[in-house]
Amino acid sequence: MKIGIVDADLLGRKKHRFPNLACEKISSYYKQEGHDTKLVLDYNELYEYDKVFISKVFTDTAIPAFLQESDAMHLGGTGFFFDKAPNLPEDIEHQMPDYHLYDQWIKNEVRKKQSLCKHKGKTFNEKYFMQQFKEYTDYSIGFLTRGCFRKCQFCVNQKYNQVFLHSPLKEFLDESRKKICLLDDNFLGIGFQERKRMLQELLDSGKRFKFKQGLDERLLDDEICKILFSSRYDGDITFAFDNIEDYDIIHDKLKIITKHKNRKSVKFYVLVGFRSTDAEDIENAFKRIELLFQYGCLPYIMRFQNKNETPWMQSKYRGLYITLARWCNQPSIVKKMSFRDFCEANQALHKNPNTLCSSMDAMLQFEKEYPRIAKRYFDIRF
Structure with missing residues (x-):
């Protein structure tokens, strides 16, 4: 067939x-x-x-x-x-x-880009162009575990009530590939001895590895942090800070992370626009960002959407949600600029100096309506 x-x-x-x-x-x-x-x-x-x-x-x-x-x-x-x-x-x-x-598709994309560069008289940098395909070419991909017990209302992983073993590493490991990408829903939710064993197996593979989903930092302890942060991790070690209610426990876990992270880059997904799309949601986002800044961790804004709706797009603060994500989700920018600096930089580049750019307009409108929140958070720095 x-x-x-x-x-x-x-x-x-x-x-x-x-x-x-x-x-x-x-x-x-x-x-x-x-x-x-x-x-x-x-x-x-x-x-x-x-x-x-x-x-x-x-x-x-x-x-x-x-x-x-x-x-x-x-x-x-x-x-x-x-x-x-x-x-x-x-x-x-x-x-x-x-x-x-995907091999033939990648070859086709390369040929199209080569042809376009030739037509425009530009040099084609194939090595740079191929970076976008690294997950297709460099990684073995799979699940060591499946499931999650959290039952977060915003999450698609509602099918199971627990985390359980799914596949041994050897089932999807291609030795010819340089790296490993794990798609586990909540890897740290498995039993302590099992996660320790699997982390050791990843270390023993000699390959760089990463977890595509944010790890559940609420389940971290000193021993797991020591293993994780001493590994050949690929890119940012990523966690999730979805709920403001978890502020205190995540504050405690950040202290443990700081003891072990050395120079590794740590990133947290920050969910916004789920329970509401009002000023309280904006303030809660900045409160979480501020805490992450204190411990040298990068925030990454995740704007909630489900199969039926995208609430933040209907919000009166739509422009602020967009600007917040543009600021946080570019590490080279968020490390150097406050939120206010970022909006002012966008205004400086605006084609018409006599009108407000969308970022500056969103910031000023919110600041006028909620000066306390703006004063508290718009000038915080990484």
């Missing part, structure tokens, strides 16, 4: 650059069964295949209206079913991923 595999997020989202693990496992399974598999890059070509598998992660990824579950067409992923997404069959779930599924 000819098997068509569609990564809907790749087709429907600009600048999406992360492989769909389900697509890679499906491809691997059907190749092993002797079938031809191909990454489909045009929905108009679906008729060419005996079976088509379409997967998407994000609910707001656009797809054609004609896509419909059938004997020949199979839809899967949180993008279609949110927290009710069906699992892959066990014999597919535990396949070594087909890490070459």
Whole structure:
């Protein structure tokens, strides 16, 4: 059979650059069964295949209206079913991923860029261009554990009540790849001895590794911090600071992190726009950012959205949410500028000096309405 595999997020989202693990496992399974598999890059070509598998992660990824579950067409992923997404069959779930599924697409992207540079008389820097594909080319990707017991209302991971072992590292480790990317929902939620064993296995692999999701810092202790921060970690060690109610416990955990982090970069996802999109939500975001600044940790603003709505986009403070994310989510900027500095810098670059840029306008409007909050937080520094 000819098997068509569609990564809907790749087709429907600009600048999406992360492989769909389900697509890679499906491809691997059907190749092993002797079938031809191909990454489909045009929905108009679906008729060419005996079976088509379409997967998407994000609910707001656009797809054609004609896509419909059938004997020949199979839809899967949180993008279609949110927290009710069906699992892959066990014999597919535990396949070594087909890490070459995206190879031809990457080659095509390189050729297109080469051609464009040649047409414009520019030099093509292939090494720099290929950086955007590093997750496709450099990483073994998988889950050591699945599930989470937190049941956070904003989270898609509602299916399980606990964290449990899922796959041994060897199941998805390609020794030819330089790095490991782990997609675990709440790795630290597994038993202490198990997480210690798995961290040691990652260390013993000799490869750099990272957790794609934010780790649950509420479960940290000295021993885990010592192992984690002495490892060959790839990039920022990332946690999550979703709720202002966790302020005190996270303050305590930040003290432990500081003892061990040495020069490693630590980042926290900061959720905004979930419970409300009012001044209180803005203030709570800045309060969390201030605490992270005190301990030399970077904030990364995550604006809440679910399959049906994006509340912050309807907020009267929409412009402030955008500006807050633009400020925090660029480390080279947030390390050097206060929020006010950032807005003033945007104003200085504004094409029309006689009008306010969107950042300055959002800041001044909020400051006029809530001078106490602005005075308390708009000038804090990393």
